[in-house]
Amino acid sequence: MLLVGLSVVAFALGFLVVGRFRLDGPPLGTFAAFCRSLGLDADLAPASEPQPPLRTPSGVAWTAKTLDFIAAGDATHGAFVAMNCGACHGIDGVSHSALVPTLAGLDAAVIYKELADYRSDKRLWGVMNALAKALSPQDAADVAAYYARLPGGLPAVTGLDRPAGGRSLRQTDPALRLVFAGDPARGIAPCGVCHGPSGYKIGAPALGHQGSDYIERQTAAFATGARANDIDEQMRTIAAQLTPDEMLAVAIFYSAPASVGAPRSRGLVSGF
Amino acid sequence: MFRANRLALAHYWVAFGLFLPAVVLGAWQMLMRSPLPAPLDDSNLYYASVTLHGTVMAYVLTTFFVMGFGYAVTATSLGRPIRGMPAAWVGFGICLMGTLMAASTIVAGRASVLYTFYPPLLASVWFYAGVFLLVGGSMIWVVLMILNMSLWKREHPGAPVPLAMFAITATAYLWVWTASGVAVELLGVILPAAFGMTRQIDAGLARTLFSVTLHAIVYFWLMPAYIAFYTLLPQAAGGRLYSDKMARLVFIMFLVFSLPVGMHHLFADPEHGVGFKFLQTVFTFFVVLPTLLTVFTICASLEIAGRARGGRGWFGWIGALPWREPMMLASGLSLLMLGLGGFGGLINMSYAMNSMIHNTSWVTAHFHLIFGGTVVIMYFAIAYEMWPRLTGKPLRSKTLARWQLWLWFWGMLVTTIPWHIAGLMGQPRRVANFDYSMPLVARTAALVDVSVVGGGILLCSAALLIVILVRSHFAERSAVRRAEPAPTPGLGYALAVYPPLRVPAALNGFALWNVVVFILVVAAYGYPIGQFFFLKAHSAPAYDVTRE
Numbered sequence: 001m002l003l004v005g006l007s008v009v010a011f012a013l014g015f016l017v018v019g020r021f022r023l024d025g026p027p028l029g030t031f032a033a034f035c036r037s038l039g040l041d042a043d044l045a046p047a048s049e050p051q052p053p054l055r056t057p058s059g060v061a062w063t064a065k066t067l068d069f070i071a072a073g074d075a076t077h078g079a080f081v082a083m084n085c086g087a088c089h090g091i092d093g094v095s096h097s098a099l100v101p102t103l104a105g106l107d108a109a110v111i112y113k114e115l116a117d118y119r120s121d122k123r124l125w126g127v128m129n130a131l132a133k134a135l136s137p138q139d140a141a142d143v144a145a146y147y148a149r150l151p152g153g154l155p156a157v158t159g160l161d162r163p164a165g166g167r168s169l170r171q172t173d174p175a176l177r178l179v180f181a182g183d184p185a186r187g188i189a190p191c192g193v194c195h196g197p198s199g200y201k202i203g204a205p206a207l208g209h210q211g212s213d214y215i216e217r218q219t220a221a222f223a224t225g226a227r228a229n230d231i232d233e234q235m236r237t238i239a240a241q242l243t244p245d246e247m248l249a250v251a252i253f254y255s256a257p258a259s260v261g262a263p264r265s266r267g268l269v270s271g272f
Numbered sequence: 273m274f275r276a277n278r279l280a281l282a283h284y285w286v287a288f289g290l291f292l293p294a295v296v297l298g299a300w301q302m303l304m305r306s307p308l309p310a311p312l313d314d315s316n317l318y319y320a321s322v323t324l325h326g327t328v329m330a331y332v333l334t335t336f337f338v339m340g341f342g343y344a345v346t347a348t349s350l351g352r353p354i355r356g357m358p359a360a361w362v363g364f365g366i367c368l369m370g371t372l373m374a375a376s377t378i379v380a381g382r383a384s385v386l387y388t389f390y391p392p393l394l395a396s397v398w399f400y401a402g403v404f405l406l407v408g409g410s411m412i413w414v415v416l417m418i419l420n421m422s423l424w425k426r427e428h429p430g431a432p433v434p435l436a437m438f439a440i441t442a443t444a445y446l447w448v449w450t451a452s453g454v455a456v457e458l459l460g461v462i463l464p465a466a467f468g469m470t471r472q473i474d475a476g477l478a479r480t481l482f483s484v485t486l487h488a489i490v491y492f493w494l495m496p497a498y499i500a501f502y503t504l505l506p507q508a509a510g511g512r513l514y515s516d517k518m519a520r521l522v523f524i525m526f527l528v529f530s531l532p533v534g535m536h537h538l539f540a541d542p543e544h545g546v547g548f549k550f551l552q553t554v555f556t557f558f559v560v561l562p563t564l565l566t567v568f569t570i571c572a573s574l575e576i577a578g579r580a581r582g583g584r585g586w587f588g589w590i591g592a593l594p595w596r597e598p599m600m601l602a603s604g605l606s607l608l609m610l611g612l613g614g615f616g617g618l619i620n621m622s623y624a625m626n627s628m629i630h631n632t633s634w635v636t637a638h639f640h641l642i643f644g645g646t647v648v649i650m651y652f653a654i655a656y657e658m659w660p661r662l663t664g665k666p667l668r669s670k671t672l673a674r675w676q677l678w679l680w681f682w683g684m685l686v687t688t689i690p691w692h693i694a695g696l697m698g699q700p701r702r703v704a705n706f707d708y709s710m711p712l713v714a715r716t717a718a719l720v721d722v723s724v725v726g727g728g729i730l731l732c733s734a735a736l737l738i739v740i741l742v743r744s745h746f747a748e749r750s751a752v753r754r755a756e757p758a759p760t761p762g763l764g765y766a767l768a769v770y771p772p773l774r775v776p777a778a779l780n781g782f783a784l785w786n787v788v789v790f791i792l793v794v795a796a797y798g799y800p801i802g803q804f805f806f807l808k809a810h811s812a813p814a815y816d817v818t819r820e
Contacts, residue, residue, distance in 0.1 A: 006554060014550030037547030038799065040807070062813045064472045071471075161316065161381070168304070168313035168705045181315060184707045190315065198316045202813050 058229045059120045060113045062202050070112045070141050078146025081139045084131055085147075093150045098213035101205075104153025110205045111144035114229075123229040154209050161197045175249035178242075186241040189234070191250060203231065212248075212255035219247045276347035276354050277662045281745075282364060283340025284655060284662075286371070287333045288741060294328035295734040297321045302687070302727035306720045307708040318704035319384040326387030327378065329643075331406055332371050334493045337651050338447075339367070339413045341496045342440045344658055346420050349436040349503075349765060355423055356416045363412030370405025373398050384817050386702070388486065389462060391478040394814040397466035404458050407451050417444035425781070432775040435519055436503040436765050442523040443495040445782050449531050449789055450492050453484025465814045472811035476543035477804040483534035484797060487556075491530035493643060497650035498522070501570050501603060504657055506766035508599035511577025514569050516768035520779040522569070525562035528788055532796030533559060536621040540630050543808060548800050549623055555796065556621040563614065567607070576769065598673040602653030605681040609645035613638060616692065631702075634695025637688040644730075645684040652677060652737060659744050668743040676740060679733035687726025690719035 019037035020027045028036060060066060082093075085103065089095050093104030103111065117123040118132035119140075135143070147153075166173075167180035177183070180198065182190035193199035195207040207215060221227035222239035230236060239247070303310040304318050346354050354360065376398075377383045383399035421433055421441045433441075461478040464470050502519045506512055513519065535552040538544055578589025594600050616638045619625045629635060656673050660666050667673060694716040699706070706713045706720075778784050 003558065006558075007551075010551050010554035014554070015547040018546045018550050034547075035545075037545045037550075039543060039545030039547075039803070064470070064811065064813075067471045067813060163312055163314040163317040163320075163381075165312050165314065167317075168310070168315055169707045170309065170313055170705070181705065184713075185710045199817070201815065 055228075056122075057233065058113065058117050058122050058231050060116045060203075060231075062109075067109070067202075069137070070108050070144060073108060073112075073141035073143075073145030075142065075145040075149055077139075078142035078144070081135065081143040082146050084134075085143070088127075092152055093147050094153050095211060095214075098211055099217070101210055101214050102153050103147040104150040105156065106147055106154055106205055107200075108141075108144040108148035109202050111147055112140050113203050115140040115144070117229040123227060154206055156206075167198075174246055175253040178246060178250055179253055183241075188238050188241055191254075195254070207254040210254055212251040215251035215254055216247050219251065220244075223247075275357065276343050279354075279357070279360055279364070280340040280344040280658070281662050283336045283343070284658075286368060287336035287340065287651075288655070288738065290328045290371070290375070291333050292734050292738050294325050294333070295731050297325040299724075299727040299731040301325065302720075302724045304705055305703070306724045307706075307717045308721065308724060313705065315704035316381070316384065319386070320378055320381055322702075323384050323386050324375065324378045327374055327403070330387050330489070330493075331403060332375075333648075333651075334489075335367065335406060335410050336371075338443060338492065338496055339363070339410060341499075341654060341658075342413060342417055342444065344662070345436045345440045345499070346417065348661075349434040349440075350420065350424050352424075354416065355420050359412055360416055363409045363416075366409030366412070367406050370402045370407075370409060372402070373405065374402030377402060382817075388482060389457075389478070391462060391475045392473040392812045392814045394462070394465055394473065394816045397463065400458055400462055400466050404455070404463070407455060410447065411451075414444040414448050417441050430774060432516075432772045432780055434765065435513075435516055435768075436499060438520060438780070439495070439499045439502065439523045442527050442782065443492065443499070445786060445789075446488065446495065446527050446530065447492050449527075449793070450485050450488035453481045453486075453488075453534070457481035457485075471813060473814045474804060474809065474811045476541070476808065477801070479538060479541060480535075480543070480797070480800050480804070483537045484531070484793070485534070486537050487534040488530040490639075490643065491526050491559075493647050495523075495526065496654060497606060497647050498526070498566060500599070500650050500654050500657075501566060503765045504654070505570065505599055505603045506573040506577060507764050508597050508657070509574055509577035509593055511573055511580055511766075513766045513768040514572035514576065516770070516772045517775065517779060518565060518569050519768075520775065522562040522565050524779070524782075524785050525565075526559075527782070527785055528792065529555065529558045529562065531789055532792040533621075535796070535800065536623075536626070539623060539626045543804075544800055546623075548796070552796055553621060553623045555792075560618075563610075570603075570607070573766070596670065596674065598656040598667075598670060598677060599653045601674055602649050602656075602677050605677060606646045606649050606653075609641055609649070609681070609684065613642035613646060617642065629695055631700060632695035633699040633701050634692050636701045637691030637695055640691070641684060641688040645681070645688070649677060649680055649684075652680065655737075655741065659741060663745050665744055665747050668740065668747055672736060672740050676733050676736040679729055679736065683726050683729030683733055685726070686729060687723050690722040690726075694719045694723075 015034050015037040016030060017033075019033040020030075022028065027033075085093075088097065088100045089103045093102065095102045114123060115132045115135060116137070118125065118128045119135070121129060132140070166176060169177065169181045169184070171177040171181060178188065179191045182188045190198070191207070194201040194204035197208060200206065218227060219235075219239045219242065222230065222235040223242065225236060228236060242250075300310070300312075301318060301321055304313060304321075343354060343360060374383070377396050378399060380396075383395035385393040385395045385399075389395075389400075417440055421437055424437070425431075425433060432438075457478050461474060461481065465473050502513060502522075506514075533552050533556040535544065535549055536556050539549055574593060575589050578592045581589075581592040581594070583589030583592030595604070616634070619629060620635065620638060652673075656667055656670075695701070697716055697719075698712070699716050699720075706716075708714050708717050
């Protein structure tokens, strides 16, 4: 009986009393408190002040629909679309220019998102904006599928890497420290958990074997806000904290084949 | 012991055989988190290591130990062979296969998601399938426990089921209810994503389902310790159990109260409102009842033993207890750690105070003290109690066993007390290493160093455990020393002061209590789980930690 009584009291307290009181507003009525206690409080009241308009960094969200759409890309049609790309990104998807990234082996979701961002002017680079606007979303998914499966370029990020010492905050080499341990004092997460070799996140490109000049330029663009299509602003936050020397060191780390494992078949042309 | 010996020993050896490497990993993890130099300091390796350490300690050590203990208890307390021996071996095989699948996947670096899975992180399907087999295989054990108890009851109408058997069957029922959460999570949410049937994981639903398991599983781990307190300790102390009915009531209360409390692990989760969090906080406080009843009953039983051994005065009986017996010593140390850890637990489960320590090292320190301390030290004592009975050879030696238990106790205190304090100072948990050049972090450096020393002590103790068990198991029978009396076959269970002749049906079976548990689980979890199907969707893209 005592336990039943206590349960009833707990129910009354939990659903009618505790939910009433808020840090950011006056106490709620009984029904509103009950709803809030069930976790249904998103639309209890309008926002107290008008909010500034949000700048959306990208039109792409990683919903199941988007991911399925990208996964269903037709690489055969993509090969046809890719005829637009070869002049700069290399016939085989391997770039020979410091300004242009290698696409062969790049994750399809990354290519799709960047094309979408160029199409909506969320990312700016004259010729790419013009080319992307000529492509439909289906073309973008197809060409992404084509390049993602094209061998000979970037190695696959597996998240599997032979354990090695020195991949912690004890590391003194700035590039290795940033890539494998980050810098908590400046709020910098390790580069490697999103860009490889130790991890992978949807929408983050694997950087191993990408050109160092390209990586360095993009990091600098994020730092100044010239590039701003990172969905959660993580790259702008991190890059703004990096010194130019650190940007260079990390870029060189990623471009150097020895540090990120061998590419899938033939190697990249070095000399960036 | 009616052929149950080999079965029980096989289970114990898997449990303790994997326990030692898991302690090695734990000691390395301590070093990795510290300011001291650490070999192979790789953050990714740290998470793989934590996953293996947690999986072995939480799933493998416990499940195999409890199963082995259950078989030994069934055979000895009922005084007859176990019914369903072939099925028991099949269950052992399935659990072992699951263990090997999960462990090898983690070692291969394909499952660094920690033992609580942390969706939407996604590991290799082999890891989840291995854990599922381990849990699923143990259900054969559950069925055998229930079957053996009900067959015995049918053949002994009206007679009270022996307390040890009653308690291990309560453990079996508890395990079914406990495992239901993680089983549904695996089958319904995680495995479909791991098999590639969906790209999304409803992290809120998965976490809520896991919370059904997450706290009750602690009581599943704890049950052998409590069974030892009630049925083995009074005997080892040379006394009697104070009350048989109180003991039954306590095991029933654990079965009933440990289920509807798991949401105190989700206090910071936004997908739930305050209502059910508060309600389950109150339910969590109910778990204090069986714990306090146990402290009372065990102290009373020990006082009976102490006075029978000539102890006088208010406290003289304490000194008169046979502290040189491993079971006695381990129980005392275990209850001490239960006291310390229990008060820490009150803070964790308090809705408001929890926010001080949520996701800090305090939580990690707490469950190491409660599980690694209170529970596992009793696993050692039970092993020392059973080894001579199972192998027919004496324990070599009680002195070493006492050393091992003391080392474990001090190691655990030296590890966890500074760890708690570091947590209070804000050190986050699940972090591979810290930047000790930051002033805020530097304050915890000395504390973490002390914990490293504690980890080293624990490692020595674990190694000593294996030495004792191996020496005892593989000793020649001729090596039996005269000083040691020949081990008696079968476990000796404590008699109650008033051995029960008849007990009410409610204290002799579980039909009523399973209904009560069902009602409580539906009341506590019906809405929190149901809401995901019609009100809220929390699906997020699965993050495959080992993209192929």
